[in-house]
Amino acid sequence: MVLGSIPGEIPLFTGACVVIILLHPDAGLPQRSSVQAALTDLDLQVEETRLGDRLAFVVTGGDRTLPADALARIPGVERVLSLGSTKSLVERTADHGERQVSLGHASFGAGRVAVVAGPCTVEGVDDLLAVAQRVKAAGATALRGGVFKTRTSPHAFQGGGEQALDRLVEVSRAVGLPFFTELTDPRQVSSVGERLDGVQIGARSMQNFPLLTEVAALGKPVLLKRHMAATVDEWLLAAEYLLNGGADDVVLCERGVRTPDRHVRSMLDLGVVPYLKRRIGLPVVVDPSHAAGDWRLVPALARAALAAGADGLLVEVHGRPEATRCDAWQALPPDDFDALMRDADALARLTGRTLCRPTSASAAAKASSSSNEALSA
Amino acid sequence: MVLGSIPGEIPLFTGACVVIILLHPDAGLPQRSSVQAALTDLDLQVEETRLGDRLAFVVTGGDRTLPADALARIPGVERVLSLGSTKSLVERTADHGERQVSLGHASFGAGRVAVVAGPCTVEGVDDLLAVAQRVKAAGATALRGGVFKTRTSPHAFQGGGEQALDRLVEVSRAVGLPFFTELTDPRQVSSVGERLDGVQIGARSMQNFPLLTEVAALGKPVLLKRHMAATVDEWLLAAEYLLNGGADDVVLCERGVRTPDRHVRSMLDLGVVPYLKRRIGLPVVVDPSHAAGDWRLVPALARAALAAGADGLLVEVHGRPEATRCDAWQALPPDDFDALMRDADALARLTGRTLCRPTSASAAAKASSSSNEALSA
Amino acid sequence: MVLGSIPGEIPLFTGACVVIILLHPDAGLPQRSSVQAALTDLDLQVEETRLGDRLAFVVTGGDRTLPADALARIPGVERVLSLGSTKSLVERTADHGERQVSLGHASFGAGRVAVVAGPCTVEGVDDLLAVAQRVKAAGATALRGGVFKTRTSPHAFQGGGEQALDRLVEVSRAVGLPFFTELTDPRQVSSVGERLDGVQIGARSMQNFPLLTEVAALGKPVLLKRHMAATVDEWLLAAEYLLNGGADDVVLCERGVRTPDRHVRSMLDLGVVPYLKRRIGLPVVVDPSHAAGDWRLVPALARAALAAGADGLLVEVHGRPEATRCDAWQALPPDDFDALMRDADALARLTGRTLCRPTSASAAAKASSSSNEALSA
Amino acid sequence: MVLGSIPGEIPLFTGACVVIILLHPDAGLPQRSSVQAALTDLDLQVEETRLGDRLAFVVTGGDRTLPADALARIPGVERVLSLGSTKSLVERTADHGERQVSLGHASFGAGRVAVVAGPCTVEGVDDLLAVAQRVKAAGATALRGGVFKTRTSPHAFQGGGEQALDRLVEVSRAVGLPFFTELTDPRQVSSVGERLDGVQIGARSMQNFPLLTEVAALGKPVLLKRHMAATVDEWLLAAEYLLNGGADDVVLCERGVRTPDRHVRSMLDLGVVPYLKRRIGLPVVVDPSHAAGDWRLVPALARAALAAGADGLLVEVHGRPEATRCDAWQALPPDDFDALMRDADALARLTGRTLCRPTSASAAAKASSSSNEALSA
Structure with a gap:
């Protein structure tokens, strides 16, 4: 530091x-x-x-x-x-080159780029399954979906809780994609932590230090979002809490910075990608969906993130945005996600990296067709 | 809303x-x-x-x-x-005029102004007692002091925890001043919540919704600090979580907004005081110490806050700042606090309010002299 | 609007x-x-x-x-x-698709991407000529270089003025690259405006409305930088002054937004590129050098800008940064600029556009060798 | 510096x-x-x-x-x-205590507080005269009113220009209050500079260095507003241009800082008042009207500014806000201004200063009645 x-x-x-x-x-x-x-x-x-x-x-x-x-x-x-x-623990991660963090076939860093995709929030199982199949077919290697939400208003939909987690686990296993989901309360770590593939720390929880400490002890990969008003040093010190608490596999996720502007919800700080690459060894991924807050800007920002050297993307995709109760305006339609993944592959190669791919298409198709049966049974 | x-x-x-x-x-x-x-x-x-x-x-x-x-x-x-x-619950508080929130002799709102003072962090009991006696003598009606800290770095002093709480309770009782202290983890509400006079929610915890929900159910007065990058609507919706969870006695505390500037640590938003007075009925107090980050600017900002109509102040005071492990640069020396309290009285009257006073000086002196014995015993 | x-x-x-x-x-x-x-x-x-x-x-x-x-x-x-x-005039530019603005072989917009490069400030003629030859050889199609500077301090180097403009014109003609330079005072428009190929309006002058009005009447291509704290609407209304004053060929240049962060000098707002592409028809270029304020971050941000769809770049290049009196920390070494231009070509193609090229290499070489003679004569 | x-x-x-x-x-x-x-x-x-x-x-x-x-x-x-x-020139102003800047009976600094009031923009002469008489009667010692405006949109009212200046001079002389008005273009300094009592540099022109240089040479008192996104150092360096160019009588005016918030137009930085008092000797005044952007918040912010130690106020007052073409929402009604001036007097005394008063009420009344005749003739 x-x-x-x-x-x-x-x-x-x-x-x-x-x-x-x-x-x-x-x-x-x-x-x-x-x-x-x-x-x-x-x-x-x-x-x-x-x-x-x-x-x-x-x-x-x-x-x-x-x-x-x-x-x-x-x-x-x-x-x-x-x-x-x-040097701090987070700075010492640079001492042995880039650290790679993996979640199934999704590997972030050290030459590998992976895309995590899915809905903002786990709602109905049908929509979730449909999205999961589509994003896997397009090349995503991990799933995202919120079950414990941090909502600005107490009157807003607060997420589906453990029931939604059941659905997320079920769809994840059926489709064959590991998943990240957000924890918001240190008590959730003991109650459901073991069921998660990877833990997401949301922007608003970046300085929830009791939560960071509990999550660190869980030993799972952690995706740490930057608070929308955090300086880089504050963000790195939040990661320091994770490393200091025992976590090894930490992925930093830039998701936009609050400014007076209103044409985007938050301003994506892509300079932080090459900056962190010089300073630390941990993977850095980018969430263009929350930054833009507008699906029409997501593909351009996603491309920019990869061109800047991001080790991965976190993208919200939904097949029926008009029916979702959370962040409908930023959900990318699946067709647009297909196009984005083609660019992602080219950009990874242009910048000397390799885009991770899910298990073979036929295996995936088989898995997903049998999962459909299982789920509809 | x-x-x-x-x-x-x-x-x-x-x-x-x-x-x-x-x-x-x-x-x-x-x-x-x-x-x-x-x-x-x-x-x-x-x-x-x-x-x-x-x-x-x-x-x-x-x-x-x-x-x-x-x-x-x-x-x-x-x-x-x-x-x-x-209207939201927080907006409906304006329907019956200003709501007054009290903690012992400290009353905030509806024509009463109160000053909460004390060290950033509870360290040694001698320093704490000395400060408590001084601020009471100057006219403070409640004590502040952190025991569970939210520190940016895991390597920084994390607060004294329950042992420090013991000291804070002891000094509070000895001197005869109720106290606010910060809770940072929903699990602390059940473990130590009952021992607190008033609960402070720190700026970094303003959107820690599980914490807000637990604290709301405790039924004690809550002082809710604004996050240094929160909009007013976000702040009011955090208060909405408290009201929605059962809290009645909520005091909002402005403590400065992050900007690119560096001459102050955060920019105190005094426009929010008259703005909120038009919109809601809850008391609004101001913390000039964290805003300034520099004790030399605290008296001017404290006066400005009262002139703008703030229902109270939260001021950090320390007799030996060079020996404290937390926020030494913003601790006001007791002599400067004495002078500030004289201005506070005049400003409360100028704006048509009354400054709350602690119990009579003689009672206080007696309490404090007997407490000295108790503590040194 | x-x-x-x-x-x-x-x-x-x-x-x-x-x-x-x-x-x-x-x-x-x-x-x-x-x-x-x-x-x-x-x-x-x-x-x-x-x-x-x-x-x-x-x-x-x-x-x-x-x-x-x-x-x-x-x-x-x-x-x-x-x-x-x-709709405003600037919004009506979208009615007939993208407008292309050209300066010699440098065309911005409507499928063409061009790179403008050169030193921050025109100092010695030898350094300027060396840089101009290098950036042209790498594929830049226009030259940049400041002669009238807007410096924060009156004690800082204020630019070389008309003498430096003489050198810039001379080198530009010798090398065969048209140039943009900044005007800072409405009186400069009549005194030297006719000698410029393209006029740059600097970030600090974005709302210098008398200057905008004079420059608009000149009828030359104008590159309008966004103020580091301007909202997009304010920027577009500055462009509205130009269009309203008679300018047709306006290029908008994003150069970073001021935030509390310090790891970059300004935060490059790449979301504004796809946003503006949906709203107006004017070209949008990006200056990664002033945004980063650090040459080591410039290539990544330049690639990101092109991947986001920018119609061009404005890049500071200098062969001897340790000897320059202005913005030494952000000057890209020529070798790094060569590498950047290779990426620029690939990224233009990936996003369906074409990178403009200068006149043929042999012609350029010839021009530059003869210019060397002319200048050293 | x-x-x-x-x-x-x-x-x-x-x-x-x-x-x-x-x-x-x-x-x-x-x-x-x-x-x-x-x-x-x-x-x-x-x-x-x-x-x-x-x-x-x-x-x-x-x-x-x-x-x-x-x-x-x-x-x-x-x-x-x-x-x-x-030290810079602006820092050296502190070497001999506080510098007092005067404009007629309005003195700023070194123990004197003065209030400048009037409409945003000079429109009709009747409205201007009515406001000038009211604010003088209430105790304002100088008049404000814009004739050359810096408007964000070219389609907005651009100010009345030299004709409006004629009216402002006429009303100023008739009522007996000196005036500040803004210059926006270096060419105005030679054309009309001599007719001004004091020159205002608007926030958007704070870094218009050619303008600062010309205004400095004029030798009149200059009121330098801080840009809504300028750091304090940038502001002081703009003042450095004025001092370096020959100006002696410079008053700094804080008018609010841009933040993501929307409950006020800009966030008034009152911490800058005591900060600058420690660092420089020049007077510092505050404009609560542009900061708030809402007349209902102006009195509270004006009181806060004086309590923080400001050497004066700049307040927009208008008798018929619904008929004005500029900043109607922030114009304080004259009755509210009367109340504010009573508080201003008390606050000046509370902070050990003296509020400047205009010439005697009878003289003023006489001046204004004769001026009414002159103007209606």
Whole structure:
């Protein structure tokens, strides 16, 4: 983590952090001593130095967290700057190249691109099955669908809960696509966590730290959406909670940033894709559906995301948007999804990666026809 | 809630909502019929009308939620507009004037202004007691102090947990000031909820809906902070979760909005105070400390909040900021808090309200001296 | 322009605008009459109608601008809504498909993609010539380079002025690439406007309306950058000033939106590309260099822009960034630009367009070698 | 100016600036030499130093502008930090306490608070005279009114131009209140600049640098509005253009910041008032009318601004808002302005300042009655 980017605390680890405590231009000997005393009280190792005409202490080690803004309140201190630090867990993921996270045939990162598709919310089983078959036929390798929803209004449809999860599991197994679904409450981890293939953390839950901690301990792949107003550092520190809690397989998902504009629901931050690729090793995928909030803009944004280097997409698809109770305006019709998947393949190749494919079409067809029987039985 | 301000769903209640479904300029008879059929399927009562040279349906009633964006995907529909609706629970609080919420001698709203003060985080009991005595002496009527923290980084100090709560309860009782503290996890409601005087919902938890639902059922006063990137409608809908879940005593707390600027940590939205006073009946208080992020700006912002009509303040005060592990830069020294409280009294009177006072100084002194003994015993 | 999106005024054109003036639920006959009288004073044609249980006036025509917020202040009026309007000039550009704007061999829109490249600022003639030759060799069809700069600080380098324009013209002619350069002052239009191939309006000048009016009258192609905090409607209305002032060949250039984030300088809004393609007929190009503010992110964002359907790119390239006085961090090295142009060609084809090419390589080489002689003579 | 806050260039002045050039952790001797050579080429005085386990150069002087991001592109350099610099002109205004700017009886700063009031736009002379008399009677000491407007749409009313200026001058003289009006084009400075009492720079023109330069040379008091998306540093650097160009009497005017919210038009940044009071000596006033965009919120925000320490207010007042062509929704009725002025007096005293008063009521009444005759003649 670049020190100083998160105000308030600078985590200090022995030997690897350089922090400069700059004294006021007119700080005399007494102030110098009082600052030094305060640093000693904190068990910090310091060296005094001169920078131009200014005095400063350089902190070079210590065994505890250094509260930078507390130090800044010691009389005589003008500024506290950091020149670098021990890397965070999420930054250390870059040390061995790109990490690949897999969910069945869906692999994200390290040269593989995968597309997760499905409805916003699990409603009727027929619609879900129809969508699942269509997106698999088009090349999606995982399914998405919400059962526990975070809805802005308490009067809005809150998701189908465990019954909807039953349907999602059933369709997932029938069609042969693993699924991600969102958890919203730490108590859900123990009650239903084991039934999930992959856990999604929704944008509004990105800083629900008790939830992150519970999910981390579950040990399943986690898709962590960025809050619509989170800085990149806040997002990475949410991932840090996951890694710190034991999760290995974390996929970051950019889904748009809130701005004053209204032509899109959120502004998709595609610069974050190459930025994160330089900084961390975890896969980064993009959700163009929630960003756009308008299905007509989804294919262009999906193409842009892959061209920018995204390791995958999360796309909402629905065959009958006029009948859905959630986010109807952003659901891509299946025909448009077919066209998008053709572009996805070309774009993955153009950028030197490979688009993951589901199990063979015949196997899939067989699975889906027998699943139809099972479900209609 | 002004319909249409939250995209996606329009809650419909019989007889009280006017929604216009505008057809495309070139919509002919077949499209008119198909839209009408779709509306009938949704059990909506509609009337056809002509607006200038355009055809429209006016929906005047029905018994279910109307998914506006789903309707907008019916071929032939150009736009769905709402002209008004049954009011939300939070809006209905304005029907009987201002609602007053009280916590001991601290009363917010309906002509009363109260100041809640204390440290960011409960650390040592000595510091806490010292601060509590000072802020009470200056005129604060309630105490604040965090024990369960939502920290951006997992490596930052996470709060003292239940042990810190023990200290907070002890000091609160000793000094004679009720307290607000933040809950961050729905499981804390059953484990420690009964021990709290008032519950704070932190900005990052504003849309933690499972938490809101549990806290609502607890029946204690709730101070609901606005997320630093929430619109006013989102904030009011979070309050709607509380009211809908059974909470009566809800206080809204503005604490600043994230912007690209860096001279303050968040930009305090004081326009929201008179805006909400026109729209709802619940008290609205302001937290200048988290907004500014800099103690030197806190007094001016606190005065501004009261001049704008805020029903109270939430102020961080600490006697030894250089020794605190959390938000040291925003902690107001006790002397500055004394001066602020003198202005608060004058500003409450200037705006036609009364500043709440703690129990008599002598009683307080007695309580605090005996508490010192108890605590040092 | 979607009515109501720009508060304050609704332009009314006879017969083509539907505005609804909704009366208060408790508006009686006297208020109805007073509203009607006010509308009559404004020479507006109105019809009275009933929407559910509410009264409203529908304005169907008139010969002047309707100040919507003034109407809203007539006692008894609750809201003023618009259901649609005569299209603005910039929206009417979509009536005949996509408009193509050309500058020499660089054509933007209607199936053609062109790349404009060059240094941020015209400094030494040697560096400029070297860059111009390199970008042409790589496939750029126009040159960029600033001579009148809009610098945040008065102490920063303000651009080379007319002397730098001399150099830019000289190099442009020598290499055989037309150029865009920015004008910042309406007085420059008469003094040097005729010497420019294409005029750039910088982001900070997007709402410099006297400048837009003068530039529009010049009759040259205009590249209109979006202000870093402008909504799309504000940007389109700036283009409306150009079209209204006589300009035909307007290219819109997205260059990133200001957000609280710091990992990029501005957040590139690629959703605006497909959005505008649905709404207007003018070409839309993208400047990834100013958005990123970091050359390492430029190729990914440039690819994303083309994949989203942009009609061209504006890219800063410099052979010796460590020696430039302006925006050194975002200048792409020529080798990276070569690689980008290969991708640009593939992406144009993938999205069904053709990348413009400069005059033949041999001709270019010849031109550039002779130009070298001319310049060194 | 805090160095580093404006990316791209660090102005260097001999002896007063400390810049640290931190080398990469693995930078060896050759890189050290190449960096040193580059610095020597720039005529910079450097010292080599060691910070913890890192090598760095400390730049302590030189005679030219240092392009920090260019230095950062020298191979081997990791970061360029500044520890402080010679102060900008606008920061030096704080060296001798608060500067007072006066326009007739209206004095801003150094213990004096003044209110500027009037219509958004100069339309009919009768309305203007009526408003001017009312606001003077209530205690305003200067008049505002736009004649050259910056309107988002070319189809909106563009202001009355020089004819409207004639009316404004006439009414100003008749009533005995000096006036501010906005200039939008550098050419207006020579054509009409001498007729103005004070020049307003509108938010959209804050970075119209040619305009700032011309206005600075005029030598009149300048009221510089902050752009709705400008950071404080950008705003101060716009003021720097004015001071650098010769202006002495500059008043900064906060008018609200654009955010995603919609309950106010812009979010008034009152934290900037105490922030600037600590940093510069120029007066800071607040425009609550444009921030709110809604007259019902203006009194509360105006009170808040004064409580925060603002040196004055700029308030839009109109007697017949339903008849105005510009910003009708924010015009305060005169009766509400009367009430506001009573609060303004109390708040000025509460914060230790004095509200400026116009010339004596009888003189004003006499002036206004004779002016009525003159105007109706």
